[in-house]
Amino acid sequence: xxxxxxxxxxxxxxxxxxxxxxxxxxxxxxxxxxxxxxxxxxxxxxxxxxxxxxxxxxxxxxxxxxxxxxxxxxxxxxxxxxxxxxxxxxxxxxxxxxxxxxxxxxxxxxxxxxxxxxxxxxxxxxxxxxxxxxxxxxxxxxxxxxxxxxxxxxxxxxxxxxxxxxxxxxxxxxxxxxxxxxxxxxxxxxxxxxxxxxxxxxxxxxxxxxxxxxxxxxxxxxxxxxxxxxxxxxxxxxxxxxxxxxxxxxxxxxxxxxxxxxxxxxxxxxxxxxxxxxxxxxxxxxxxxxxxxxxxxxxxxxxxxxxxxxxxxxxxxxxxxxxxxxxxx
Ligand code: ATP
Numbered sequence: 001x002x003x004x005x006x007x008x009x010x011x012x013x014x015x016x017x018x019x020x021x022x023x024x025x026x027x028x029x030x031x032x033x034x035x036x037x038x039x040x041x042x043x044x045x046x047x048x049x050x051x052x053x054x055x056x057x058x059x060x061x062x063x064x065x066x067x068x069x070x071x072x073x074x075x076x077x078x079x080x081x082x083x084x085x086x087x088x089x090x091x092x093x094x095x096x097x098x099x100x101x102x103x104x105x106x107x108x109x110x111x112x113x114x115x116x117x118x119x120x121x122x123x124x125x126x127x128x129x130x131x132x133x134x135x136x137x138x139x140x141x142x143x144x145x146x147x148x149x150x151x152x153x154x155x156x157x158x159x160x161x162x163x164x165x166x167x168x169x170x171x172x173x174x175x176x177x178x179x180x181x182x183x184x185x186x187x188x189x190x191x192x193x194x195x196x197x198x199x200x201x202x203x204x205x206x207x208x209x210x211x212x213x214x215x216x217x218x219x220x221x222x223x224x225x226x227x228x229x230x231x232x233x234x235x236x237x238x239x240x241x242x243x244x245x246x247x248x249x250x251x252x253x254x255x256x257x258x259x260x261x262x263x264x265x266x267x268x269x270x271x272x273x274x275x276x277x278x279x280x281x282x283x284x285x286x287x288x289x290x291x292x293x294x295x296x297x298x299x300x301x302x303x304x305x306x307x308x309x310x311x312x313x314x315x316x317x318x319x320x321x322x323x324x325x326x327x328x329x
Contacts, residue, residue, distance in 0.1 A: 008294025011091025012083025077297025187225025
């Protein structure tokens with residue numbers, strides 16, 4: 001079969017990334033530029049401005065590092081959603097411009113399904129329960145009945161977001177996850193609310209509690225440790241139940257929070273106790289990137305029959321995984 005090359009453009013949140021992948025899953029380019037701040041959080045319009053500023057350079061570097069030019073690319077994919085609307089618009093308009101100028105087909109893909117499929121090909125997991133924990137998402141997902149379905153999720157804020165919010169309160173800057181992980185190593189446990197409701201989890205009450213404890217003088221280290229232990233234990237419990245409910249025997253941790261070693265350790269212990277296999281998406285690809293978009297672009301391009309016209313494509317800021325038809329599975 002002819003080798004297909006796909007260029008994927010990612011812009012859902014803080015990262016503007018371009019990846020180039022071939023139809024065997026070989027990664028030819030992975031260039032990213034991520035918006036960061038020393039203090040404060042992400043303001044969507046500021047992040048969108050960042051993406052506008054870096055997009056041409058990221059494209060140039062992606063083509064250069066893969067030793068390709070636009071002529072060699074067969075299809076262009078972009079993350080259509082879910083994400084921050086101003087950021088999605090930058091990625092979509094840039095993708096449309098490239099596709100129209102180079103006369104290439106354009107595929108709009110779901111950013112989260114991109115995480116799932118890239119995680120699978122990188123780890124060789126076959127049919128796992130996905131524990132997807134990023135800045136904006138916390139979901140337990142599995143493929144059942146022809147679609148990816150969400151079996152459990154965070155009811156208020158996502159875990160990455162909760163960590164970042166707490167980081168902002170205690171002055172860690174953005175992203176706070178890695179700094180919280182470091183501080184947690186020197187902490188002792190303080191009891192916090194444990195909020196599992198059925199298959200769902202809720203981090204908002206825990207966040208309020210740690211904030212109040214911090215204002216009353218509790219040590220940052222103890223709060224970071226207790227926040228991690230409590231939130232990770234809640235997700236491990238729900239993941240274990242999803243394994244049993246779906247009759248699967250693999251867990252695949254994806255999303256930026258997969259970088260956290262303590263979380264990986266907890267899930268790994270749970271899997272060992274059940275005779276299941278634990279996989280974590282390699283750290284390099286745990287966060288947002290253009291490669292996940294390019295790889296899903298290839299899968300969709302090869303198997304989907306109809307694509308909308310480029311002019312009719314729009315962003316989908318609230319696009320859920322269970323709305324995507326998985327034609328390639
Ligand atoms: P989404 O992919 O849902 O659009 P996002 O782009 O914000 O969200 P990612 O790039 O996947 O998410 O992950 C970023 C999140 O991961 C941030 O909230 C960050 O604090 C968190 N994170 C990164 N490293 C660690 C770590 N070592 N421990 C805990 N959290 C971490």
